[in-house]
Amino acid sequence: MKIIVPMAGRGSRLRPHSITVPKPLIPVAGQPIVHRLVKDIAKVLKQPIEEIAFVLGDPAWFGDDVVASLETLANNLGAKASIYRQDLPLGTGHAIMCAKPSLSGPSVIAYADTLIRAEFDLDPTADSVIWTKQVNNPEAYGVVKLNDKQEIVELVEKPKDFVSDQAVIGIYYFKDVAVLKDKLQQVLDENVTNGGEYQINDGIKRMMADGKVFKTGTVSEWMDCGNKAITVETNARMLGFLKADGDEQLIASSVILDNAEIIEPCFIGENVKITDSIIGPNVSIGHNSVIDNSIVKNSLIQTHTHIKNANLDEAMIGNHVQYNGNFTKVSLGDYTVLE
Template sequence: MNINGIILVAGEGTRLRPLTYTLPKPLIPIMGNPLVTRIIEGLMSNGINNIYVVVGHLGFLFRQLLGDGSSLGVSIRYSEQRERLGIAHAIHRAIEDGADGELIVHLGDNYFGEGLGRFIREFREGDYDVYVVLTRHKDPTRFGNAIIQDGRIVKLIEKPREPPPNSLVMTGIYMFRDSKDVERAFSTIKPSARGEYEITDLIQWFIDNGKKVGYSVTNSWWKDMGTPQDILDLLYLMLDEVKPRIEGEVRGEVNGRVVIERGAVVEGRVHGPAYIGRGSVIGKDTVIEHYVDIESGVVINGGSLSRSLVLSEASLDLGRARLVDSIIGPKSVVKLSSGVVRLVIGEGNTIESA
């Protein structure tokens, strides 16, 4: 049977504006690698080389970055979801465009600390028709909820106002043994009150029709990149696992677990965990504190940064200011004189304080 990966990246990322006006969530890099590329590498390492990417908002940017997948060692085809009609509809679009057989569906803004290997293995070994990955979350109302009785999922509820007791939430990976069953299920569901074909309704069809629906609870962290804080939380989790590597030039001081890529120059101080991307320059009066990711071609003079992500080719002149809990869009210019400042800005913005 054919095996296809499906990565869903058609969303507009409205809660991440202004960043997502020009940069879709899955293309936001962390430590030099966009999330969508990390997902493709995870699928490839589990033997999934045929991948459909379902695009919508700014879809041409995915085509520019990924092309036909040959540079990553996979085959990529694109499906288009022109309207926001939900996850189930996006899967349906990929099937319409040729994704058949076994499907491993991954949301493009989700990331799993433990990787995908265990989930895919348990799905196949259990001979399930559908397999989902669940977790506990402090705000279950943001996600689909699974009600479990006697070790089985008996009901799925999309974003409940009142979550059921001890509920587990659905993460962004769904596995189906046969695309034909997915199409049968899709043909029976109708748009929800918010106008979307919900993944919970699609999988509920399998439950109601006696199909074998399995699940796992992830035993590590899971992040859904819905908000700026979610992106920063993912950055912190990934930096927690970083191994030190210095390929650039250190003229100043580096402490702890720090990655300095080739072509980067550090004249100031960097305290790990931290990442300094290719060709970036950290000026002699600058202090990079813990949990900072500086992407490629960034220039920073003065000030200090903590718990922040600075995207490619930004320019920061911080004076005596301290930038905290911030995301600075690519090619932006920030000029500050003093104080503790938090910013979330999109591409090409200019911020100047008096």
Template structure:
């Protein structure tokens, strides 16, 4: 198996955190988004990881070399912004005959047992992983009949299916898929000038290829600050550690303090993660993420994300307040 990860997106919805780094390298629950994803893929024993990058590709390469040095990785640069299917097509020369292919987009962290792929795909040509959602109008959905996908509809206005595509695709014959992808691009089948994968899959379905739509256990969006914090909360509830130095502080679980971080005189939690190299002192934080090498002092924060090397220094106040007073300090 080869695993393809398109990581070339600009991550505009996560700005300012993606102004200086790839969106897959934003932290959540003590790890980068990419580390969460790769950790879920390692058990598959892939022969090679193919990364589609942009000008921030050097950051991804450096991260993979330091964090997963044992993995065989190849990096391909998408120089033109022509859509996700075009990004995937850049890997075509590196997918040989008979090789199966797993495509994983990096906007979301998933919970799914991928070791079941051989059993789930035994009687079909591939898997398009899905998750049932209530706000189906926001997504591309799979229409399933007798366990097999018969149609795909982008952002349906009426209820035709609630099975949203989650950006996780398995192709039993990766080379065959790439041929269909290249034909779709050659014929210019675009949506607003960009190439998308549903057009490719529908072409394959019309030619008799069969795809199933297994549901993942959890679909954790990391594409906006709000969903990143929600994902942080979900992941911390399942795994959190205090590996850093915590002095004279109250921790309300779940809280994750990485090795190399220092917390002093604070109240943290719930749902707080502090990255390595950071110092947080005399502060109260809840539902927040503090990235690496930051200094936070004398601050009350909630629902907040601090990037790398942030210095956020507040101040204490002295007050002399008489009877029956009402002070509302907005912040």
């Protein structure tokens, strides 16, 4: 099995945090978004991962440190890491085709801007499985249309009339992804675009027209990381899941507490010092940070950051930040100083 991860976008909706760190590498509940996504997909697949192909953007932005992080992720899952580049933002279909040498055999394609919780078996009768989530407002999403055999027969973007309540979340399984590759090559050769971009849906629709069988794989949780508010919410939800699972050590043994209280669930990284403060619930703090005389809840704080005299709620604070003040719903990028 292979996993293909297009992640070349810069994540403009998550600025200022994505100005210095690519959005898929921003930690949520202590781990980068793309790391959590890939690991969760591997759990669902329940089979060895042979290769993980990452499609990155400009090397000036997705540099050697990003590549090293992704290679470590793949190696820890027993897989080979392949790195490809998408030089121009020409759409989801184009991004997949940038990984053309890896497009063969059974594969999952997953866009690196969401997190999931899922437990299901891939349908062996399906040529493809499109992962979906039941939603209350399907008119706001791209949804699947099903026939009486519960096979997907159409993809409908933001339907005005009810089609189904199963929203497409951007994760796909293909029994042989080479079939999709051939269809997407046709899309590129014929210059079939939507909004000036080549889309994966145009390749999928051609597979459907050839009679390929598409089924749904429904996830129980679908968490977005599109902007600051949603990312803070996703951090809280993920911490709750991880606390219930009990599989990860969320509070490092090197954390120093001095007249401080932690209200779980929280993630607190290595060598964090917390003094005269109340932390939690739903707080993530990156390694080598210091929290002094503060109350912090429902917030994300990255590494090497010093927070003092703060009362924070629904805050997202980057790396190497110096913060001393009385603000609450803040969003501070890397190397910001407020004193």
